[in-house]
Amino acid sequence: MLEVRNLSKSFGGLKAVSDASLDVPEGGIVGLLGPNGAGKTTCFTMIAGFTKPNEGTVRFMGQDITGLPPHRICAMGMIRTFQIVQPFAGLTVQENIAVGAYLHHHDRAEAMAVARQVGKRLGMGAMLDRPASSLTIAGRKRLELARALATGAKLLLLDEVMAGLIPSEVSEIVGIIRQIRDEGHTFLMIEHVMQAVMSLAETAYVLNHGKMIAHGTPRELVQDPGVVEAYLGHGAAARLQEGNHA
Amino acid sequence: MKPQSMGQAVLIALALIYLASLYFMSSPVWMGFTINALIVAVVALAWNITGGFGGMASFGHAAMYGTGAYASAILQVQYGINAWIAFAAGIVAGAAMGAFIGALAFRYGLKGSYFALVTLAFAEVLRICASSFAITGGGSGLQLRLDPGLSTLQFNDRTVVYTILLVIVALVMALTAWLKYSRFGAYLIAVRENEDAARALGIDTYRIKVKAMAISGAFAGLAGVLYLQVWLFIDSAVVYGSAVSIEALIGPIIGGAGTVWGPLIGTLGLHLLGEGAKHLLHNAPGLNFVLYAVVLICALRFLPQGLMGLAGRIGTFRKKEDDNA
Ligand SMILES: Nc1ncnc2c1ncn2[C@@H]1O[C@H](COP(=O)(O)OP(=O)(O)OP(=O)(O)O)[C@@H](O)[C@H]1O
Ligand SMILES: [Mg+2]
Numbered sequence: 001m002l003e004v005r006n007l008s009k010s011f012g013g014l015k016a017v018s019d020a021s022l023d024v025p026e027g028g029i030v031g032l033l034g035p036n037g038a039g040k041t042t043c044f045t046m047i048a049g050f051t052k053p054n055e056g057t058v059r060f061m062g063q064d065i066t067g068l069p070p071h072r073i074c075a076m077g078m079i080r081t082f083q084i085v086q087p088f089a090g091l092t093v094q095e096n097i098a099v100g101a102y103l104h105h106h107d108r109a110e111a112m113a114v115a116r117q118v119g120k121r122l123g124m125g126a127m128l129d130r131p132a133s134s135l136t137i138a139g140r141k142r143l144e145l146a147r148a149l150a151t152g153a154k155l156l157l158l159d160e161v162m163a164g165l166i167p168s169e170v171s172e173i174v175g176i177i178r179q180i181r182d183e184g185h186t187f188l189m190i191e192h193v194m195q196a197v198m199s200l201a202e203t204a205y206v207l208n209h210g211k212m213i214a215h216g217t218p219r220e221l222v223q224d225p226g227v228v229e230a231y232l233g234h235g236a237a238a239r240l241q242e243g244n245h246a
Numbered sequence: 247m248k249p250q251s252m253g254q255a256v257l258i259a260l261a262l263i264y265l266a267s268l269y270f271m272s273s274p275v276w277m278g279f280t281i282n283a284l285i286v287a288v289v290a291l292a293w294n295i296t297g298g299f300g301g302m303a304s305f306g307h308a309a310m311y312g313t314g315a316y317a318s319a320i321l322q323v324q325y326g327i328n329a330w331i332a333f334a335a336g337i338v339a340g341a342a343m344g345a346f347i348g349a350l351a352f353r354y355g356l357k358g359s360y361f362a363l364v365t366l367a368f369a370e371v372l373r374i375c376a377s378s379f380a381i382t383g384g385g386s387g388l389q390l391r392l393d394p395g396l397s398t399l400q401f402n403d404r405t406v407v408y409t410i411l412l413v414i415v416a417l418v419m420a421l422t423a424w425l426k427y428s429r430f431g432a433y434l435i436a437v438r439e440n441e442d443a444a445r446a447l448g449i450d451t452y453r454i455k456v457k458a459m460a461i462s463g464a465f466a467g468l469a470g471v472l473y474l475q476v477w478l479f480i481d482s483a484v485v486y487g488s489a490v491s492i493e494a495l496i497g498p499i500i501g502g503a504g505t506v507w508g509p510l511i512g513t514l515g516l517h518l519l520g521e522g523a524k525h526l527l528h529n530a531p532g533l534n535f536v537l538y539a540v541v542l543i544c545a546l547r548f549l550p551q552g553l554m555g556l557a558g559r560i561g562t563f564r565k566k567e568d569d570n571a
Contacts, residue, residue: 048446074448082446088439099436102429103448111429151448 001026001155001186002047002078007056009042016042017210020056022188024155029177029187031197031204031218035231039210040190041083044157047188048080049073060155075103079153083160083190085140087132094119094128096143100150118150122176138169145173149180158189162196174199194222206230252561254507254554261511264518265412269405277404283517284411285472289490290497290509291418292465297495298503299431300458301438302357306365307466307494309347309372312486314340314467315474319388320381329399333471340467341460348459352452366491373486387481390474399475407476414472415510418465423506425461434458435504466494489535496538500545502554511553516541 002024009017017039024030034040046053049070057066060078070080088096097115098108105111119128122142127135135143141161148156158177162170174196181187191197197204198218206214206221208230214221221227249255268280289311297303317339321332351364376382383389394400401407425431433454436444444451474480493513501512519541520534527533549556 050442050445069450070445071448071450074446079448080446082443086440086443086446088436088443090439091435095432099432099444099449100447102432106429108427108429108432111432147443147447 001028001061002188003059004043004047005057005059007043007046007053007058009039009046009051009053015210017046017053017207020207020210020212022205022212022215024186024188026186027181027184028202029181029189029200031201032188032190032207033192033197033204033221033227034207038207038230040207041159042210043207044080044159044190048078048157050080074151074153077152077154078157079148079151079155080157081144081148081159081161083163085137085144087135087140087143089131089133091132092129093124093132093135093139093143096132097146097150100147103151115146115150118146122146122149123172137164138166141165142173145176149185154184155186155188158187158191160190160192162191162193165193167195170196249507249563251558251563253557253559256560257511257553257557258507261507261514264514268408274404277408279517279521280514281404281408281411281476283514284408284415285469285476286493286497286517287415287510287513288418288469288472289466289494290501290513291415291422292462292469293494294422294498294503294505294509295425295434295462295465296458298498298505298508299426299434299438300455302455302458303362303495304365304462304491305362305488305495306347306367306369306491307462308486308488308490309365309369310340310343310463310466311470311473311490311494312369312372312376312480312482313343313463313470315470315480315485316376316382316388317467318471319383319390319474319480322390323383323388324381329397329475333399333475336471336474337464337467340470341464344463344466345456345460347463348456352455366488369486369488369491373482376482376486382482385481387479387484390478392478400478411472411476414468418468419506419510426506430454430457438504492535492538496542498552500541500549500552502552505552505554508552508554515553 004020004022007017007020020043032040032043045051047058049068052067057064059065060073060076065073065076088099094112094115097119098111101111101114105114116128119125122145124142124146127139132143145158145161162173165173170193177187177200201218203216204218204221205212206227213230214224214227216224249258268277289307292310293304293307314336318332318336321327321335322329347365347368351361356364377385392400394402433444433449436447436449437451437454441451470485473485497513497516498509499512500516501510502508516538520537523533523537545552
């Protein structure tokens with residue numbers, strides 16, 4: 001569904017992403033992991049059209065979408081959410097979701113009805129009339145997901161929707177995402193919360209210093225020495241090995 | 247368009263009572279004064295589209311106002327074209343100028359005070375141009391030939407003028423309300439609240455902003471044409487001067503930017519205040535602007551959502567389910 005080939009992006013002298021490739025199959029849940037500053041969000045901004053890559057191509061449903069503006073990409077059925085949640089503060093929760101729904105429902109009553117339906121599905125039924133600014137962080141993350149879903153997008157790029165949530169909230173969101181996937185959506189998700197990645201993603205990619213260093217099932221990845229080193233520092237894998245033998 | 251609280255209902259009722267009372271007062275002074283205020287209210291409603299809903303505060307709505315007035319005046323005076331056609335042309339010219347300024351400013355990603363400065367610069371350049379070319383009557387301006395009648399859109403009877411203006415203000419407000427609750431309105435508000443999130447949700451933010459400038463320009467052009475038809479004379483200082491731009495933004499800010507009633511209520515309130523001060527202090531020239539500045543500063547400091555926002559907090563009605571609306 002999504003094929004990313006050899007994406008690179010530099011900011012000044014800093015190579016934020018270099019030569020990164022990944023594939024997301026239709027109906028899958030794919031993770032994108034990596035330590036802080038690895039270039040994950042930068043990958044998303046390039047895939048979703050917010051910044052142009054220096055090199056590389058992005059293909060979505062067989063079409064080359066490299067360099068297209070975000071609104072065109074969204075209309076084709078791919079949408080990103082933001083790591084730092086971006087609610088429309090002056091609007092109610094339902095109106096926020098409706099902004100997404102307006103993409104394919106031009107009539108207000110219809111868009112609001114879709115918004116209500118999506119909101120309820122994400123367990124936000126009681127908050128629909130509240131101003132978005134009054135939501136807790138968990139509520140805002142959910143709103144971010146609801147708005148994206150309301151556009152009718154088939155592929156959702158989620159940037160750390162579970163960061164900052166308590167474990168019970170995480171397992172709720174995990175359930176919701178699994179349910180949405182079963183209804184025919186595809187996910188590419190950046191996630192730090194290992195519990196979520198392990199239970200949701202079928203495969204995951206690991207990015208470090210802008211480079212893809214590994215790809216596999218979550219279970220394979222946690223045993224990959226390169227991945228362990230990226231997270232825990234140089235020599236960590238060897239030390240862990242020693243620890244296991246002792 | 248419906249009030250959301252007791253306070254807002256009272257505010258709206260006060261405005262309506264004042265406007266209706268003019269039919270019984272038979273005071274040419276008050277009538278003339280309110281006719282002026284209604285023309286300003288139309289340009290305030292124009293500013294409200296971009297500045298209120300879209301969060302793009304312009305400091306140069308005179309650019310569109312003057313273009314509307316001049317387009318209509320040039321067609322009538324220089325080419326002898328029918329007033330109705332010139333009227334429509336003025337609105338179209340205002341819209342075109344708005345779209346043009348928007349297209350340029352937003353192409354270069356101008357926001358906030360940069361956008362405000364560019365609009366101001368446009369209005370000033372146009373003012374200088376209008377005072378130097380022959381077709382705009384140069385420094386002496388353009389005067390419509392006095393010829394009252396329906397075909398020339400000139401009316402001797404001030405009550406008729408007043409009624410027409412009331413109808414036009416009501417229409418512009420109805421259009422505003424319709425826009426606010428349309429897809430376009432939701433998109434415009436989304437752009438104001440968070441442009442990145444709006445882009446992610448499939449909104450072509452550049453197009454929405456230019457479209458808003460065109461609609462706002464059409465309203466401002468309409469206001470300019472109304473001024474021309476009421477007073478039959480324009481010159482560059484009157485229609486392209488920064489007084490127009492200031493009055494366009496101050497009414498909505500005082501009354502409540504991004505509301506349907508705010509621009510009218512703010513404009514009426516300010517004009518009444520200015521007029522009152524003038525009488526009390528014996529016509530000190532420029533005094534109304536000093537007063538406006540003080541009121542504006544107070545409003546920005548203490549009333550972030552203007553009078554409508556303040557009134558909105560008094561006696562809130564129960565919110566209805568949006569689905570049934
Ligand atoms: N617009 C920008 N201008 C300059 N540098 C940037 C910009 N955006 C990101 N960077 C840099 O690029 C690198 C990668 O950033 P990115 O946000 O993609 O990392 P990330 O993997 O999402 O990290 P995190 O887990 O902290 O969200 C960082 O060093 C960051 O400082
Ligand atoms: Mg990030």
